[in-house]
Amino acid sequence: MSGDLGNSYNIDIWGLLIALGMVAVAAIISELMHMGIGKTLMWSSCRALVQLCAMGFIIGYVIRSNNVWMVFSLMAVMLVAAVQIVMSRARGIPKGLAGPIFLSLVITMLLMLALVTELIVRPHPWYAPQLVVPLTGMLLGNTVSALAVGLSRFYESMEERRDEVDMMLALGATAWESARPSIISSIRLGLLPTTASLASSGIVTIPGMMAGQVIAGGDPLNAAKYQFVVFGAIAALTLLADGLIMAMVYRTCFTTDDQYQTPKAR
Structure with missing residues (x-):
């Protein structure tokens, strides 16, 4: 051939x-x-x-x-599996975070899918399985890694900054203000792979989705457009998901009296 x-x-x-x-x-x-x-x-x-x-x-x-309920059922299975993977990969996190992780993934994933399908690609039908299912897999694959790294880094950073956090609390800072440096550090670390991929794409590497479409006989320029859309969605989703999960879990490092709580007490 x-x-x-x-x-x-x-x-x-x-x-x-x-x-x-x-x-x-x-x-x-x-x-x-x-x-x-x-x-x-x-x-x-x-x-x-x-x-x-x-x-x-x-x-x-x-x-x-081509059934909308089958599409959403498969997405639900993928989301549950993603939560389990995040919980197994993240180190040093307290128990009971499955709910917040699932909620952050559902909210941000549905938002990104709605934006991509309704404003950018505009498929017919709107739930087109050949678009929605692979897109869900690509977005979740990158977000799962970012969440696992971000959560691990947050709790690690909070423990490293224990004396600093206690001092900030003693000087009148709120729990959020004390945790903010660790939150920013974890989000930055979670975004590093995505920013690195964006910087090297098209010059150093031909990303997987673009390469796959070209090998399958698709138009290279159209494949490049799809790849950029996916990268943009991944970057936005990673930032939103990391930010949302941090907003939901940072309180686990503090008692009800806004005192720093050691890992064993969480």
Whole structure:
């Protein structure tokens, strides 16, 4: 098959096996070097292959059905899974944050999806599965990492600044004013991967969504436009989600009398 614009290149079972074989070679090399990550690398790759293929079948079925309730049901499952991933990745966070994390993801995700679908892409129908489902996955994938990093950094920073926080509280500062430097630090850290991707896209790298559309036979310029829209949505969603979750959880570092609360007491 030629590489003319509009053609797509399908991957057969042998292609998947070869790709898995490349990972196996890397895993073997890591074992020979006693790096201790060979089994984890191989297991993660096999799990990713199964999960991606399963999601491919599910998305295909949802697109063919073109049913709004199936679209929202799949989004709900993805949101619940995202909350679990954030809770498992974030370090040093108190228990009971699943509710605030879920709420922040739902609010910000629905807002970003509404803006992208209704003001930018304007698909017909408005819940077009081939747009909404992949977009939800891309937005959640980046936001989950940002939230996990941001939450970990916030509680770590609050503990590092314990004496400073106590001094600020003693001088009459509110809990919010005392926690604000840690909140800003956590949001900045969560945004770093997104800003780095924005800075290098188109010069150093061709991002995944754009590359995927081009390989599938899409117009490169249109693929670039979609990629920029996704990056813009990710940046806005990350900032909003991080800011919202911090506004909901910063009080966990303080008692009802606005005194700093140690991690064991939370």
